[in-house]
Amino acid sequence: MIKQGFSLAMLLISPLLLASQTAEQLYSTAGGYGCSACHGKYANGAGNVGGNIRGASFEQLQIAFEQQPTMQLLGKSLSDIQKMKLIAYLDELSNSELLEWTIDLEPESNELELTTSKPAQLVIFNALLEPVVVDLSPLGGPNSLEIAAYSSHDWQWLPTPGNYSLTVGTRRLTLVVPQNTN
């Protein structure tokens, strides 16, 4: 059942990702450093100054380029078409529900509950200074995914109701997918 859900999710998500590859590249390289420098690899903020910009509108982007001193020069270097590509990419990201899990020194049990029936994107940030191995098989993923020291990795899947548990050493994340989500 999980594998079927996963396959369906990939059928839904993969064409979108492929179609927007150029936009994703632009997101990670604009200005040389990429929007990711201030907004995180997945536009999720990731503790950086720019914060989460998933789903931002063209108008919001224009205002930021005009009013944020650190963004004004970048705004002038991008064409309207490039800006629209960025917006399309941010819109595509917002079509997935973002779930974030930070693996840090303090072993913790975390629980995240999904609130929509959208495809989900789990972003795992390994804040440790050594690699960790995560078993993503409960979500239809690899059973030993290595995440490098101080790196992020994402996993997208189509949630079906139930509880899913991921562990790294003594750290545990429980994902709760309710029966009725909007």
Added chain:
Amino acid sequence: MNRLFLSIIAIFGLAGSAFAQVTSIELYKSPTCGCCKEWAKIMEEKGYTVNIHHQQDWTPIKQKHGMPPQLQSCHSAVIDGYLIEGHVPESDIARLLKERPDNIKGLAAPGMPQHSPGMARPGDKYKDFKVIAFDDQQHLSLYQQY
């Protein structure tokens, strides 16, 4: 006595000139990034000479110094052979230049921490970010926690 005094002056003079040589910073930044200039300004106020180089992609510089890609920020600086990535506080750089550990290739403040030098408002305390050291095997270690 006078000879001893002159010798001491000469030794301190040599040490002083050696220090003066290592305070030169080669800063590699994108022409469109505004916050790097703020970091450069802080370093100049601390007595360093900052030579700014503009180009969009400085990946070759980062790779040449063996910087792990996940530590990337908006700018790179080379100070006396060490790579300094991003908004690393001057006090950490001063400590690095003083201690000169063999097992460190550089320091990084990954990403764009809000409360780091050049990002924080002038006078604000630096907080909520890590300065991470890397070696020639790309192993990471915590250099300073803010």
